[in-house]
Amino acid sequence: MSNIYKSRKYVFLFLAPAFLFLILYLYYPFFVNIYGSFRGIKNLGTFGTKWNTPWYENYVKLVTDPVVRTSLKNTLIMIVATIIGQVGIALLLAILVDNIEKGTQFFRTVYFFPIVISATALGLLFNLIFLYDKGMLNQFLELFGRTELIDWKGEKLAIMTMMIPVVWQYVGFYFVILQTGLNNISQELYESAAIDGATRFQRVWYISLPLLRNVLCTCLTLGVTGALKVFDLPWTMFPKGMPLKETFLTGTYMYYQTMEAKNVDYGATLAVLIVVLGVLLSRLTRRVFKESEDF
Amino acid sequence: MKLKKLAAVLMTAIMTISLAGCGSSAPEAAAADAPTRTEAPAAEAPAADKTDKTETAAPAETETASGPVEITVTTTFAGEDSNAQNYKDAVAQWEAATGNTVSDTSATSDETFKTRIITDFETGSEPDVLFFFSGADANDFVNAGKVVSIDDIRAEFPEYASNMNDDLIAASPANGVKYAVPVNGYWEAMFVNTAVLDAAGVAMPDAGYTWDQFLADCQKIKDAGFAPIAAALGNIPHYWWEFAIFNQQTPANHLNIPGAADDATGAQWVAGLEDIKDLYERGFFPDNTLSATDDETFAMFTDGKAAFLLDGSWKVGGIVGSCQSDPEDPSTLDTEKLSHFDVTYFPGKGNRKTTDMIGGLSMGYYITTKAWEDPDKRAAAVSFVEHMTSDAVVPLFAQHTASALKNAPAVDESQFNALQVKAMSMMSGVTSLTGAVQDLFNGDCRVSTFDGMPEIVVGNVSAADAVQEGIDVYKDTLE
Numbered sequence: 072m073s074n075i076y077k078s079r080k081y082v083f084l085f086l087a088p089a090f091l092f093l094i095l096y097l098y099y100p101f102f103v104n105i106y107g108s109f110r111g112i113k114n115l116g117t118f119g120t121k122w123n124t125p126w127y128e129n130y131v132k133l134v135t136d137p138v139v140r141t142s143l144k145n146t147l148i149m150i151v152a153t154i155i156g157q158v159g160i161a162l163l164l165a166i167l168v169d170n171i172e173k174g175t176q177f178f179r180t181v182y183f184f185p186i187v188i189s190a191t192a193l194g195l196l197f198n199l200i201f202l203y204d205k206g207m208l209n210q211f212l213e214l215f216g217r218t219e220l221i222d223w224k225g226e227k228l229a230i231m232t233m234m235i236p237v238v239w240q241y242v243g244f245y246f247v248i249l250q251t252g253l254n255n256i257s258q259e260l261y262e263s264a265a266i267d268g269a270t271r272f273q274r275v276w277y278i279s280l281p282l283l284r285n286v287l288c289t290c291l292t293l294g295v296t297g298a299l300k301v302f303d304l305p306w307t308m309f310p311k312g313m314p315l316k317e318t319f320l321t322g323t324y325m326y327y328q329t330m331e332a333k334n335v336d337y338g339a340t341l342a343v344l345i346v347v348l349g350v351l352l353s354r355l356t357r358r359v360f361k362e363s364e365d366f
Numbered sequence: 367m368k369l370k371k372l373a374a375v376l377m378t379a380i381m382t383i384s385l386a387g388c389g390s391s392a393p394e395a396a397a398a399d400a401p402t403r404t405e406a407p408a409a410e411a412p413a414a415d416k417t418d419k420t421e422t423a424a425p426a427e428t429e430t431a432s433g434p435v436e437i438t439v440t441t442t443f444a445g446e447d448s449n450a451q452n453y454k455d456a457v458a459q460w461e462a463a464t465g466n467t468v469s470d471t472s473a474t475s476d477e478t479f480k481t482r483i484i485t486d487f488e489t490g491s492e493p494d495v496l497f498f499f500s501g502a503d504a505n506d507f508v509n510a511g512k513v514v515s516i517d518d519i520r521a522e523f524p525e526y527a528s529n530m531n532d533d534l535i536a537a538s539p540a541n542g543v544k545y546a547v548p549v550n551g552y553w554e555a556m557f558v559n560t561a562v563l564d565a566a567g568v569a570m571p572d573a574g575y576t577w578d579q580f581l582a583d584c585q586k587i588k589d590a591g592f593a594p595i596a597a598a599l600g601n602i603p604h605y606w607w608e609f610a611i612f613n614q615q616t617p618a619n620h621l622n623i624p625g626a627a628d629d630a631t632g633a634q635w636v637a638g639l640e641d642i643k644d645l646y647e648r649g650f651f652p653d654n655t656l657s658a659t660d661d662e663t664f665a666m667f668t669d670g671k672a673a674f675l676l677d678g679s680w681k682v683g684g685i686v687g688s689c690q691s692d693p694e695d696p697s698t699l700d701t702e703k704l705s706h707f708d709v710t711y712f713p714g715k716g717n718r719k720t721t722d723m724i725g726g727l728s729m730g731y732y733i734t735t736k737a738w739e740d741p742d743k744r745a746a747a748v749s750f751v752e753h754m755t756s757d758a759v760v761p762l763f764a765q766h767t768a769s770a771l772k773n774a775p776a777v778d779e780s781q782f783n784a785l786q787v788k789a790m791s792m793m794s795g796v797t798s799l800t801g802a803v804q805d806l807f808n809g810d811c812r813v814s815t816f817d818g819m820p821e822i823v824v825g826n827v828s829a830a831d832a833v834q835e836g837i838d839v840y841k842d843t844l845e
Contacts, residue, residue, distance in 0.1 A: 082640035101372040111812065113843070152702060203654040204666060224657040310478075313600045314656040315820050330481055332817070 080262060087246030094189035100344065105341045112335035119336065128264075129340035139341070142319040148230060148349075149237070149301060149320060153294040161245035162287070168246075168274055169253045179250060182243035192238065194307025197236040202240050224309065230319050240304065241297070245290045288360035295356045298359070299349050303325065321345050379647050417599075436464040437737065440483065441497035442729070445474035446664075447551070448683025449696070450762045456762070460753045466746050468685075476602065476660075478817065480809065484801045485733075487512050492640075494737030500536040500546040500730050501805030508540040513732040516544045523748050528554035529757050534727060534770035539806060545757045546730025551768030553725035553799065554605055555792060556713075561706040562673040566590035574719050574793050577613065577641075578687075580713035584650040587673045594650040596672035602660040603642070603819040605676040607812075608724055608802050611638035613715040617798040623807060627834035639815060639822055639829035641715075656820045676712065679767045682785055692731050695696040701784065707787050721797040727770055728805055731755060766790045811840040836839045 110128045112119035125131060133139055161182075168178045185193065200207045201223035209220050256279060262272050275337045280287075300320040311327055319327065325345060329338030330362035372840040443453030449473075471493060473479050480503055486492045487507040496513075498504055507513055516535070519526045527535070535544045554633045566587040571579070576631050583593035597606055612620050614634035622634035645651060650665055651673065667675040667689035675681070687693040689704040712719035712731060731754060737747040753759065760769050766782070779787055804812060814827075814835035821827040 111842075114488050115485055117491075202661060203658060204669075204671065220653070222654040222657055225654060226656070228658065292442075311600075311817055312821075315824065315826065330485065331477065332480070332813045333484075 101145060104113060104342050107336055107339040108343055110336050112339070112353055113333055115329070115335060123336065129337050131339055132337065133344060138144065138316050138319055139344070141312075141317060142321045142324040143348075144228060145319060146299065146321050148354075150295050150298040152234045152238050153241075153298040154271065154291060156234070158240045158244050158245050158287070158290045158294050161242050162236070162249055162283075164242070164246050165249035165253055166279060168250060169279070175250075179247060182185070182246045184243065185240045186244050188240075193240055194234055196303045197211065197232075197304075198308055201232050224314070226314050226317060229309065229314060233309055233318050236308070237301055241294075245294065248290055249283065249286060252283050256282045257279040291360045292353070292356045295351050299352065321348065376671045377582070391704040425674060435465060435742050436467045436469055437495060437743055437746050438469045438471065439495045439497075439676060439750065440470075440486075440493040441472040442475035442479065443497070444472040444678075445637045445683030446687060447474065447680045448686075448765070449680070450683065452762050453746055456754055456759050460750055462755075464746070464749060465567055466750075469752070477809075483507075492734050492736060494611065494734055494740075494743055496732045496734060497549070497729060497749055498546065498732060498774060499537065499728055499805060500548070501728060501763040501801075502539050502808035503805065504538060504732070505540040505769060506547070508538045508543075508545060512735050513545050513569075514735055516547065519733060519738075519748060523670045523752075526748060526752065527755060528772045530755065531772050535730070536727060546732050547751055548730040548770045549755055549760055550729040550764040551725060551770075553677075553723055553726045553727075553767060553796075554608065554677065554794065554802070555679075555709050555723060556686060556790075557667070557675040557677060557681065558708045558710055559667055559670055559673055559706060560708050561670050561676075562587065563593050566592060566673070568673070569687055570708060571713065573711060573721050575711065575713045577715035581648070584645070584648070584674075592674040593666060594674060595645065595652075595677045596653060596663040597651055597668035597702060598660045598663045599651060599656040600641070600820045600822060601658065601818040606642050606676070607639070607815060607819070608804055609643045609676060609712045611635050611803065612722070612724060612800070613641065613712075613718050614638050616717045617800040620800050621803050623803070623840065624833070624837055626837060627830045631780060632833055632837065635833045639833065642819070643823045643825070643829065656824070670706075679789065682709075682789060683733065686785055695782075699783065704784050707785050708783065709792055711792065711795075719797050721795055723796050723797075723799055724802050725767075726798040726801045728801065738818070766793060790836075807836070807840060808843060811836045811843065813839070
């Protein structure tokens, strides 16, 4: 009997558009990007007029460029900030909210709200908060008697100033995921533990955290790979790696080289680095944060 | 079963069509349609326009047979630009007279704006009409044939820019052809917050102000607890770059591009950048000059926390706006506050006289090839530029700067505010007006000394290395 479900060709028919889409808009540009990294390109939309001399010039530059090292270092700091700041704080908040009886929905909405605001708008908002003269933070410090202004976006504090809004924005995202995970844990386990005399801390430590392991692994994988893609908020607050190119991330440095410095071929080389880094890190996180089938 | 097969085929077809739709070539389709609509451009509309252009500046009726047209326009008349409101008014006047509409994407002029424009051209999303620099910044899209020359437009619209003195219209450095119809000129000079000077016991600089006097005054101002210079070196070092180099040169050789950092011109550039480094080391810039934006340091200047602001004629409007309780309403101007602002020449050094200034006609209206080849938009774009460059509109924009009009009307100073009058007074003492060499030293050549300025002033990169890097990129561009 002819049956649409038995014939494999229909499966390929349905898969074809998405496959073509990926070929056209992901894999083809990726390979073109690799080709472009060996060419001398000043303008977008062209392959340039000549090969670099030597053809691997950009890759040598990639290794020797101190700003690449800075951006890699900052990206690693961003990953750590994501793990500790975003997932860590989200876990703490989720556990706290899980232990209250009223207002769960309120906190869920409040913590999730920053996610719905565009990162660019948040960047502008935090620019005002961290403003040197008449910024909100410095005005508060003035109220408490401080006479000298603090340059929150200066060389010494720039990285911290950049990380705070990024961490703050995504805490709610992981909070909601972890909260859902906590809700899935059977209340009977907690009740049994309470009858056996377990304290609240012991219940969290011996029940909640082990049973949240898989959800935490998912959050950490999302967080680490997401940290590689952070772009708009840092760029809005610290365009061109201000100050002194100290705040570049791999993504913002690639954008800077491509769009601002008009060094398109070097931007393409940085894009290759980002892809390689993304693939390696996602494999690493998958291995480190491997989900357990015991839970 | 047949129904399921049919549904599967239909869904696949719809998905495929959706994908194809993403990459459809609408421009080609439009081009294919073009011959059937050749009557659309109101080719003679500008002729009607020219008769009343000098009297009322009423724009021509360019509405095509197919109805009102929307053209996209990008200018730098935005933000704190002196002419932002004049631009809005002039556009509204043109829209009311023609029935056409303008989709405006104007933005404040800075390096990001320039990059955006170049990228728009490269990706085929350029506007129909563009107000942009006529120097080397436009080379990429001029070389790509993406804008129409004034001569080509005049072949069809003989009166196009006929009210302009052709000798004053800048030719593109790319090919010597004239594309951009200028509106108003510009000058760059040093704005002064006299309230800060008074508080620091410093006299208002005059036409003989020297670099050494400037350094001494900056020290006094710093000692009095103010920032001597309002500048964001990590954001907009352009004006300091230009004048610091000019100070090592004369108007006769300022537009020379060095062949190497250690040749005569290169050494002047290096010396100029080292002067900026010296100012930084003396602590004459704001504490946050490397992390601040231009807006922040401008606010310091207008709030009476910094004494000197090196900027362009377009900043007059921003300063006046800061003295109004409603920046959109001139009637709310606080004249007392405005009286504390003045403008003077950049301190002279070496063979450059204090009264030698940077200025000229560096920008103008381009009509893009995309608009020109669109039969619906061609006449509208021409009409728009003719209106914006008419004898009635240009003087409103030019104010205290120059214009390229053949019959420029006498300036009515009674309409000027105090700062504009002071600007006119300064301009009357100018001994020379030289273009900015950064307009010839194209985009990416400037990266090592513009974006790299913070690293130069803190000593991470030597001025000589930064200049040489820029020259290497410049030479590479010429190849």
